[in-house]
Amino acid sequence: MAEPKTISITIDGVRTDVAEGKTILQAADAIGIRIPRLCFHPQLSILGACRVCIVEVEGQRNPVASCSYPAAEGMKVKTSSPLLRRLRRDIVELLLDNHPRDCQTCERDGHCELQNLAYDLGVRERLFEGERKRFPVDKSSRAVTRDPEKCILCGRCIRVCEEVQGVCNLGQQSRGFMNTVAPAHQADMADSVCIHCGQCVNVCPTAALVEHSSTEEVLEALANPELHVVVQTAPSIRAAVGEGFGYPPGTPVTGKMVTALRLMGFHKVFDTNIGADLTIVEESAEFAARLQRNERLPLLTSCSPGWICFMERFYPELIPLASTCKSPMSMLSSLVKTCYAEKNGIDPDRIYVVGIMPCTAKKYEATRPELVTKSGKPVTDAVLTTREFVWLARCLGVDFRHLPDGDFDSPFGMSSGAADIFGATGGVMEAALRTAYEKLTGQICPDLDFTMVRGVTGMVREAMIQVGDRSVQVAVANGLGNAKKVLDKVLSGAKQYHILEIMACPGGCVAGGGQPYPPAGMDVLDPELAKLRAKALYAIDANKKLRKSHENPELMRWYSECLGEPNSSRTHAMLHTRYNAREPRGIR
Amino acid sequence: MKNEHKLPETVLTFIDECLRRTHAESYLIPVLQRVQNHFGFLPKSCLDEVAWRMKVPYVKVTGVATFYHFFSFEPRGKNRITVCMGTACYVRGAEKVLSRFREVLGLSKGRNMTDDGEFSIECARCLGACALAPVVVVNDRVHAGVKPDDVPGIIKAIRSGKAGGVSARKA
Numbered sequence: 154m155a156e157p158k159t160i161s162i163t164i165d166g167v168r169t170d171v172a173e174g175k176t177i178l179q180a181a182d183a184i185g186i187r188i189p190r191l192c193f194h195p196q197l198s199i200l201g202a203c204r205v206c207i208v209e210v211e212g213q214r215n216p217v218a219s220c221s222y223p224a225a226e227g228m229k230v231k232t233s234s235p236l237l238r239r240l241r242r243d244i245v246e247l248l249l250d251n252h253p254r255d256c257q258t259c260e261r262d263g264h265c266e267l268q269n270l271a272y273d274l275g276v277r278e279r280l281f282e283g284e285r286k287r288f289p290v291d292k293s294s295r296a297v298t299r300d301p302e303k304c305i306l307c308g309r310c311i312r313v314c315e316e317v318q319g320v321c322n323l324g325q326q327s328r329g330f331m332n333t334v335a336p337a338h339q340a341d342m343a344d345s346v347c348i349h350c351g352q353c354v355n356v357c358p359t360a361a362l363v364e365h366s367s368t369e370e371v372l373e374a375l376a377n378p379e380l381h382v383v384v385q386t387a388p389s390i391r392a393a394v395g396e397g398f399g400y401p402p403g404t405p406v407t408g409k410m411v412t413a414l415r416l417m418g419f420h421k422v423f424d425t426n427i428g429a430d431l432t433i434v435e436e437s438a439e440f441a442a443r444l445q446r447n448e449r450l451p452l453l454t455s456c457s458p459g460w461i462c463f464m465e466r467f468y469p470e471l472i473p474l475a476s477t478c479k480s481p482m483s484m485l486s487s488l489v490k491t492c493y494a495e496k497n498g499i500d501p502d503r504i505y506v507v508g509i510m511p512c513t514a515k516k517y518e519a520t521r522p523e524l525v526t527k528s529g530k531p532v533t534d535a536v537l538t539t540r541e542f543v544w545l546a547r548c549l550g551v552d553f554r555h556l557p558d559g560d561f562d563s564p565f566g567m568s569s570g571a572a573d574i575f576g577a578t579g580g581v582m583e584a585a586l587r588t589a590y591e592k593l594t595g596q597i598c599p600d601l602d603f604t605m606v607r608g609v610t611g612m613v614r615e616a617m618i619q620v621g622d623r624s625v626q627v628a629v630a631n632g633l634g635n636a637k638k639v640l641d642k643v644l645s646g647a648k649q650y651h652i653l654e655i656m657a658c659p660g661g662c663v664a665g666g667g668q669p670y671p672p673a674g675m676d677v678l679d680p681e682l683a684k685l686r687a688k689a690l691y692a693i694d695a696n697k698k699l700r701k702s703h704e705n706p707e708l709m710r711w712y713s714e715c716l717g718e719p720n721s722s723r724t725h726a727m728l729h730t731r732y733n734a735r736e737p738r739g740i741r
Numbered sequence: 742m743k744n745e746h747k748l749p750e751t752v753l754t755f756i757d758e759c760l761r762r763t764h765a766e767s768y769l770i771p772v773l774q775r776v777q778n779h780f781g782f783l784p785k786s787c788l789d790e791v792a793w794r795m796k797v798p799y800v801k802v803t804g805v806a807t808f809y810h811f812f813s814f815e816p817r818g819k820n821r822i823t824v825c826m827g828t829a830c831y832v833r834g835a836e837k838v839l840s841r842f843r844e845v846l847g848l849s850k851g852r853n854m855t856d857d858g859e860f861s862i863e864c865a866r867c868l869g870a871c872a873l874a875p876v877v878v879v880n881d882r883v884h885a886g887v888k889p890d891d892v893p894g895i896i897k898a899i900r901s902g903k904a905g906g907v908s909a910r911k912a
Binding site for chain 2: 315321336339
């Protein structure tokens with residue numbers, strides 16, 4: 154392939170060489186000049202809608218949008234001038250005029266890109282006073298709340314939903330003053346093809362899209378003396394929650410997180426990791442059985458609730474291939490409300506289980522009618538995102554950075570390294586391979602690091618793994634847009650795998666829809682951010698003695714005391730679930 | 742009126758034709774026009790069926806349909822009356838013509854179709870026939886220089902099956 158041509162341009166007097174085809178904004182970014190921006194997102198297509206990134210190009214009569222304007226040889230660009238400052242300020246003032254004036258009471262206060270931009274541009278008074286658009290808030294979805302009045306029509310959510318996730322649920326509807334971003338027919342989110350992944354929440358610059366809040370119900374439960382309130386934390390939380398308290402991305406803060414939860418009043422702090430170990434033991438037994446009989450292959454992993462919802466709407470014909478295992482969260486919740494309740498003599502209806510998850514789809518999962526106790530109550534009572542947990546800690550006066558390290562409570566506190574890596578794309582596969590290898594061959598797995606399935610970049614990763622005398626074809630996809638590509642190949646017969654791991658979010662749970670908004674200088678969906686968080690998880694795994702799920706002694710005790718054999722009718726009744734095709738069906 | 746509208750055979754054939762062409766999705770607007778020609782409006786179920794058959798996400802179909810004023814989501818009457826509200830027609834009294842139509846047809850505020858489904862009324866931005874202002878189009882027949890007092894006569898003529906006006910193609 155020919156080398157891309159290099160051209161040289163001058164930005165604010167600085168000469169720089171860039172590859173042909175790069176935009177002015179990209180060229181400026183590379184030399185440390187950050188042109189203000191709003192609708193632009195480096196991982197999404199270029200829209201050029203907001204015009205905040207305008208610059209002056211010598212020889213051009215009018216300012217141009219630098220996000221979409223390609224750099225050209227000899228071009229002289231000014232990114233800052235009295236004219237540009239005034240124009241940008243006008244643009245943002247006009248946006249603010251059509252925006253509620255409730256910053257102090259807004260969910261995104263302090264994390265709002267519009268607020269920050271207005272501050273950076275020096276908007277200190279509101280000059281325009283006009284009529285404001287009025288729309289009701291859509292709280293129908295258990296995962297994503299949509300407030301069209303706060304929407305500035307930047308179109309990032311539309312692009313992430315279509316380009317990254319391949320769902321295409323959101324779009325601009327109607328025109329002019331009535332223009333709004335909504336699902337088809339301006340239907341409620343709950344009646345749309347939304348798969349609850351929350352990536353729209355992640356990329357939204359304002360509070361037009363936020364997670365459905367569950368903090369009030371959790372606070373109420375904590376204050377209720379009748380309840381035994383139990384919390385569990387997902388594998389990926391420990392590598393991301395620190396960012397909410399000022400730690401750099403990729404700082405593991407497991408110990409402080411446990412202490413914080415205890416201070417917040419949770420009676421038991423359990424680790425979803427043991428649920429992950431349980432999932433692996435069940436899923437690899439299921440996989441081994443299917444592999445030996447050569448039926449219903451490839452096995453599709455089922456931990457990611459966004460992916461499960463996507464399958465039910467977009468690929469219902471693949472439902473028989475999906476592992477019937479509940480997600481780690483639901484497995485642990487089920488175990489808490491059965492075996493644990495029985496053993497400790499607690500009425501399951503008096504146990505309140507809270508999951509701290511990187512995920513908005515987990516909020517939806519908790520409400521699934523299949524995942525209930527004998528008395529019909531949900532096994533998981535409430536799900537908080539990582540962001541909600543950070544807020545709750547602040548609200549309850551927890552000084553996170555100064556907390557000593559704590560340990561998870563037994564009997565759900567011990568986990569293998571295989572469970573920690575669940576939080577990154579490829580992690581479930583690697584964890585399953587460690588256990589399936591030993592189960593299928595009866596021998597000790599020689600190398601626990603299946604590095605060929607690691608990596609947070611968007612591509613589908615494939616590998617052939619020798620398990621005894623069998624060659625096992627595995628594939629890993631993250632981001633549903635990528636998953637779509639590989640699933641179409643599976644359906645057409647172009648690809649034959651034995652096991653396929655799919656995580657809905659690009660990079661896996663570490664970049665889930667409920668994770669902290671990125672620190673300054675980083676964008677949501679930034680592969681670097683996912684990489685740093687994933688690296689922390691792999692480091693935790695590498696430093697653990699216990700690295701295989703089926704060797705977790707605490708878990709094995711639950712099997713011998715309560716569960717019986719893996720993949721047996723008893724575990725199927727307790728730990729497995731079923732899926733249903735859902736309307737409206739997605740168009741793929 | 743039926744709740745579930747199914748795409749008529751002619752539209753299904755047209756969609757199949759489009760799907761054989763390159764950039765099939767670019768025929769979305771012609772497809773929607775045919776649906777509207779058939780029903781007089783775009784029923785929700787038909788939008789979903791178009792999306793499904795053309796493999797265009799629902800939200801893009803409704804996005805296009807809600808963008809153009811030409812498309813309507815409400816059922817229309819057997820006789821469609823369009824009053825031009827463009828600048829020329831407006832200054833020559835189109836608003837009075839419109840309110841007279843509403844009065845004669847007994848349409849209260851917010852209602853655009855008579856209870857018997859015989860008449861519906863809508864406004865147009867500009868029909869491009871400014872020299873004939875104020876212009877009213879009834880079922881593709883153009884009435885030029887309409888005065889409020891002409892309205893009862895126009896309605897009466899339609900009721901008795903007379904077309905009146907000039908064919909839109911000639912005008």
